[in-house]
Amino acid sequence: MNFELTQDQKILRDSVRDFVEKEIKPIAAKIDEEHRIPQELTAKMAEMGFFGSYIPEKYGGAGLDAMSYALLVEEVSKACASNGVYISAHTSLCCDPLLNFGTEEQKLKWLPDLTSGKKIGCILLTESDAGSDVASIATSYKRDGDHFVINGTKMFITNGGCRGTGILFATKDKALGHKGLSAFIVDLSSPGVTVMKEENKMGIRGTSTAAFAFDNLKVPAENLLGEEGKGFKIAMETLNGGRIGIAAQALGIAGGAFGRALEYSKQRKQFGKPLCAFQSVQFKLAEMYARIEQAKLLVYKAAWMKDAHVNYSTESAMCKMCASEAATYVTKEAVQIHGGYGYIADYEVERMFRDAKITEIYEGTNEMQRIVISKALVS
Amino acid sequence: MKILVCIKQIPDMASKFKPNAAGSWFSEADLAFRMNEYDEYAVEEAVKLREKDPASELAVLSVGPARVVEALKKALAMGCDRAVHVPDEEAYRKDPWQIASIIAGYAKKGNFDIIFTGMQSQDRGSAQIGPLLAGMLGFSCVTTAIGFSLEGRTATAKRELEGGAKGVVKAALPAVITCQLGLNTPRYPTLPNIMKAKKKEIAVLNAAELSSEAALAGTEKFYAPVKKGTGLVLEGGDAAALAGKLIDVLKEKTTVLRG
Numbered sequence: 342m343n344f345e346l347t348q349d350q351k352i353l354r355d356s357v358r359d360f361v362e363k364e365i366k367p368i369a370a371k372i373d374e375e376h377r378i379p380q381e382l383t384a385k386m387a388e389m390g391f392f393g394s395y396i397p398e399k400y401g402g403a404g405l406d407a408m409s410y411a412l413l414v415e416e417v418s419k420a421c422a423s424n425g426v427y428i429s430a431h432t433s434l435c436c437d438p439l440l441n442f443g444t445e446e447q448k449l450k451w452l453p454d455l456t457s458g459k460k461i462g463c464i465l466l467t468e469s470d471a472g473s474d475v476a477s478i479a480t481s482y483k484r485d486g487d488h489f490v491i492n493g494t495k496m497f498i499t500n501g502g503c504r505g506t507g508i509l510f511a512t513k514d515k516a517l518g519h520k521g522l523s524a525f526i527v528d529l530s531s532p533g534v535t536v537m538k539e540e541n542k543m544g545i546r547g548t549s550t551a552a553f554a555f556d557n558l559k560v561p562a563e564n565l566l567g568e569e570g571k572g573f574k575i576a577m578e579t580l581n582g583g584r585i586g587i588a589a590q591a592l593g594i595a596g597g598a599f600g601r602a603l604e605y606s607k608q609r610k611q612f613g614k615p616l617c618a619f620q621s622v623q624f625k626l627a628e629m630y631a632r633i634e635q636a637k638l639l640v641y642k643a644a645w646m647k648d649a650h651v652n653y654s655t656e657s658a659m660c661k662m663c664a665s666e667a668a669t670y671v672t673k674e675a676v677q678i679h680g681g682y683g684y685i686a687d688y689e690v691e692r693m694f695r696d697a698k699i700t701e702i703y704e705g706t707n708e709m710q711r712i713v714i715s716k717a718l719v720s
Numbered sequence: 721m722k723i724l725v726c727i728k729q730i731p732d733m734a735s736k737f738k739p740n741a742a743g744s745w746f747s748e749a750d751l752a753f754r755m756n757e758y759d760e761y762a763v764e765e766a767v768k769l770r771e772k773d774p775a776s777e778l779a780v781l782s783v784g785p786a787r788v789v790e791a792l793k794k795a796l797a798m799g800c801d802r803a804v805h806v807p808d809e810e811a812y813r814k815d816p817w818q819i820a821s822i823i824a825g826y827a828k829k830g831n832f833d834i835i836f837t838g839m840q841s842q843d844r845g846s847a848q849i850g851p852l853l854a855g856m857l858g859f860s861c862v863t864t865a866i867g868f869s870l871e872g873r874t875a876t877a878k879r880e881l882e883g884g885a886k887g888v889v890k891a892a893l894p895a896v897i898t899c900q901l902g903l904n905t906p907r908y909p910t911l912p913n914i915m916k917a918k919k920k921e922i923a924v925l926n927a928a929e930l931s932s933e934a935a936l937a938g939t940e941k942f943y944a945p946v947k948k949g950t951g952l953v954l955e956g957g958d959a960a961a962l963a964g965k966l967i968d969v970l971k972e973k974t975t976v977l978r979g
C-alpha cells in the first residue's frame with residue numbers, strides 16, 4: 342500500500358498551486374462579487390490544460406489520470422470554489438459521458454472543442470419537478486426523420502449560461518419512468534434553446550446556474566448519446582465520476598479555509614496571546630485538520646479506484662458525503678476562529694463558508710449518497 | 721545549438737530546519753523539496769532560447785539523490801528535451817568544486833554551446849557552480865544575469881550591480897550564464913506538457929565515472945544560531961513619530977534607505 346503521490350502528480354499539484362496562487366487567488370473575491378469568471382482567466386486555464394485533464398490526448402486532453410484531476414479541482418477550489426465547479430461540471434458531467442458513451446465519431450467531433458476550453462460543457466438533468474428523483478424528468482423527445490425534437494425545461498444548470506455543449510436528458514414517455522430516458526449531445530447556442538434565468542445564489546457565485554426552455558429544439562439523430570432508453574444508466578454512471586470532482590471541490594474549500602484559519606490563529610492576539618495559544622482554538626484546529634485528512638483519504642481512494650477501473654460507486658458516494666460535510670464543518674469553524682472578522686466579506690472565509698454548502702446538495706444530496714451507500718450494504 | 725541547464729532541488733525555504741544526526745547538514749526528514757528558484761529562471765531562459773531555434777537541443781542535468789528526478793521531470797514539462805540524472809545520495813556532502821567537476825565531466829563530452837545555471841542555490845548559497853564550471857570547461861562566464869539575448873555566437877547579458885546600477889556584458893560562446901531574479905517569469909508546466917514529459921528520456925550517469933575530484937572545502941558543522949534577542953521594538957508615541965524613528969534606524973543601520 343502506498344499513500345504517496347507519484348512524482349508526476351506532485352509536479353502537477355505544485356504547478357496548479359503556483360498558477361492558482363498568482364492567477365486565481367488575487368481575483369477570487371472579485372469573481373464572487375461580479376458573479377462571473379473573466380474570459381481572460383478561462384483562456385489562461387485552457388492554456389494550462391485545465392479543461393481536458395484526464396481526457397485522452399487523442400481528443401485534445403492531457404491524458405492524465407483521475408487522481409491528477411482530483412488534485413487539480415482541489416487546488417483550484419482552495420482559492421476559488423466557483424472555478425472548481427466550473428472545471429468539474431465541464432469535465433466530469435460533459436466530457437466524461439462523451440468519452441464513456443460516445444461513438445468514436447462523436448468523441449472526435451465534440452471533445453476537442455471542450456478540452457481546449459473553446460466550449461464549456463454542462464449536464465442538463467434537473468427540472469422543477471425532477472431533482473433527486475431523476476426518473477420523473479418530463480422534458481420530452483420525439484423522433485422525426487433524421488432528427489429528434491425536444492421540448493421542456495431544465496433548471497439549476499451549472500455552466501448553462503456559457504451556452505456551450507450540454508448533455509441533455511429527456512424522456513420518450515414519462516410513464517416509462519427511468520426506462521424512458523435518453524441522453525443527447527446538444528449545442529446550446531442552437532435555435533430552440535432559451536436561457537430563461539440566471540439564478541442568484543448563496544455561494545459559488547462566480548458560476549452560472551441557468552434555467553433553460555427548449556421549444557421544438559431539433560437535434561440531429563447522430564447526437565443521441567449511447568443507446569436510446571439508456572439515459573438513466575448514463576446519468577447514474579456520470580454522477581458517480583462527478584462526485585469525485587465535487588468531493589475534490591469540497592476538499593479544496595475545506596483546505597483553503599483551514600489554511601486561512603490556522604494563519605489567522607497565529608497572528609490575532611487577544612488577552613496578550615495569539616489565538617492558537619488557547620486550547621479551545623487548538624482543539625478546533627485539530628478537529629478541522631483531522632476531518633480534512635479523513636475526507637482526503639476517501640477522495641483520493643475513489644479517484645485511485647476509478648483509475649484502477651474497479652467499481653467505485655460506493656466510494657464516490659462516501660467521498661462526496663464526507664468531503665462536503667468536512668467542508669461545511671471546517672468553513673463554519675474557520676469563520677468562528679476569525680470571530681467578527683470572519684463574518685466580513687474582506688476575509689476569505691466568509692466566502693468559503695457560503696461556497697461550502699452547495700457541495701452537500703448538488704450531484705446528489707447527501708441524503709441520496711446515504712441511500713446509495715446503504716443500498717450497496719444491504720442489497 | 722546545444723544547450724545545457726543545470727538544476728538543483730532544494731527544500732522549501734519556509735520549512736523548519738533541523739541538523740542531521742552528524743550535525744554536518746540539515747536533516748531531510750519532513751522536508752518538502754522543489755526546484756531551486758534561480759534554476760527556474762535558468763530553465764525558462766534555456767527553453768526560450770530552445771524555442772527560437774527548432775534545430776537546437778536542450779538537456780537538463782541534476783546531481784543528487786533519487787528525489788531530484790522530480791525537479792528534472794518538472795524541467796522536462798517546462799520544455800527541456802531530455803534529462804540527465806547523476807544519482808548521488810550524498811551530494812550534500814560534496815563541495816561546489818566536486819559538483820562542478822561532475823557536471824564538467826559530463827559537459828566536456830557534450831559539445832554544449834551554452835550552459836545556464838541558477839545564480840546560486842537557495843540552501844547552500846555558495847554561487848560557485850557556474851563560475852567553476854566555466855573555468856573547468858574554458859567557457860566565458862557571465863554571472864547574475866537579469867537580461868539575456870544571443871546574436872550569432874555572442875551572448876549579451878544585463879547584470880545587476882551593487883546599489884541597483886545595471887551593466888551590460890558581451891561574451892563569446894561557449895559560455896556559462898548564471899541566472900538571477902528578474903531575468904524572466906518561469907512558465908508553469910501545463911497539464912499536457914506534464915504528460916508529454918513522461919515520454920522524455922532521463923539518462924542515468926555514474927558520478928564516479930564523471931569525476932573523482934576530492935573536496936577542497938568540507939562543511940564542518942551545521943547548527944542553528946544561538947538566539948540573541950537583538951530585535952528592536954519601537955514603542956510609544958504616535959504613528960508619525962514612530963515612522964520617523966524607523967526611518968532613522970533604517971538609514972543608520974541598513975542600506976534599505978539612503979541619505
Ligand SMILES: Cc1cc2nc3c(=O)[nH]c(=O)nc-3n(C[C@H](O)[C@H](O)[C@H](O)COP(=O)(O)OP(=O)(O)OC[C@H]3O[C@@H](n4cnc5c(N)ncnc54)[C@H](O)[C@@H]3O)c2cc1C
Nearest residue numbers: 464465466467472473497498499550702703704705706708
Ligand atoms: C448551484 C446549483 C447547481 C446545480 N447544477 C446542476 C447541474 O449542472 N445540472 C443538473 O442537472 N442539476 C444541477 N443542480 C440541481 C441539483 O443536483 C439538485 O438541486 C439536487 O439534486 C436536489 O434536487 P432538488 O433541488 O430538486 O431537491 P429535492 O429532490 O426536492 O430534495 C429536497 C430535500 O429532500 C431530500 N430528499 C429527496 N428525496 C429523498 C428521499 N428519497 N429520501 C430522503 N430524502 C430525500 C433531499 O435530500 C433534500 O434534502 C444544481 C443545483 C444547484 C443549487
